[in-house]
Amino acid sequence: MTNFLYPGAYVDSAFTIDYKKLWEKGFRGLLFDVDNTLTMHNVEAEKREANFFVHLRKLGFKTVILSNNKKERVEPFAKLLKTPFIHRAHKPLSRAYIKAMKMIGTNVDNTLFVGDQLYTDIVGANIVGLKSILVRPISPKEAFWIKLKRIIEVPVIALYKINHKKNDINF
Numbered sequence: 001m002t003n004f005l006y007p008g009a010y011v012d013s014a015f016t017i018d019y020k021k022l023w024e025k026g027f028r029g030l031l032f033d034v035d036n037t038l039t040m041h042n043v044e045a046e047k048r049e050a051n052f053f054v055h056l057r058k059l060g061f062k063t064v065i066l067s068n069n070k071k072e073r074v075e076p077f078a079k080l081l082k083t084p085f086i087h088r089a090h091k092p093l094s095r096a097y098i099k100a101m102k103m104i105g106t107n108v109d110n111t112l113f114v115g116d117q118l119y120t121d122i123v124g125a126n127i128v129g130l131k132s133i134l135v136r137p138i139s140p141k142e143a144f145w146i147k148l149k150r151i152i153e154v155p156v157i158a159l160y161k162i163n164h165k166k167n168d169i170n171f
């Protein structure tokens with residue numbers, strides 16, 4: 001049961017993952033959540049995020065942004081990062097994850113999902129059979145309904161930490 005809720009790895013930040021190593025292990029596609037994974041809620045993309053995506057492309061990765069947020073929020077951000085995107089993705093439903101892989105020509109074996117919410121990002125990736133990395137949310141400022149979801153994330157993350165080391169990626 002808990003495996004269904006568990007991420008493949010749990011790390012401090014999407015920016016400090018060793019993507020070169022993941023490339024060498026055969027991963028080719030990266031799907032990213034936006035809010036609190038790559039940037040704070042409603043803060044415009046800045047140089048750091050843009051440079052980060054330049055780095056990922058240089059390594060050879062194909063990327064898609066997969067957000068439950070609205071188009072007005074996701075599109076300008078994706079444009080700055082020069083990456084395709086899916087807005088109103090309805091995570092954890094499978095459809096957008098599958099569509100995203102189709103967009104970049106990758107599959108469940110060579111694609112990774114990176115996001116900050118257990119019950120949307122990670123559960124959705126698990127349903128599809130995608131490997132996933134949970135990141136610590138960038139900002140503690142969140143909408144009320146997201147804060148409620150954080151409360152129910154706590155016991156799962158606590159259980160996960162008993163048998164898993166943080167920042168340990170073993171795919």
Ligand SMILES: [Mg+2]
Binds near residue numbers: 036
């Ligand atoms: Mg998020």
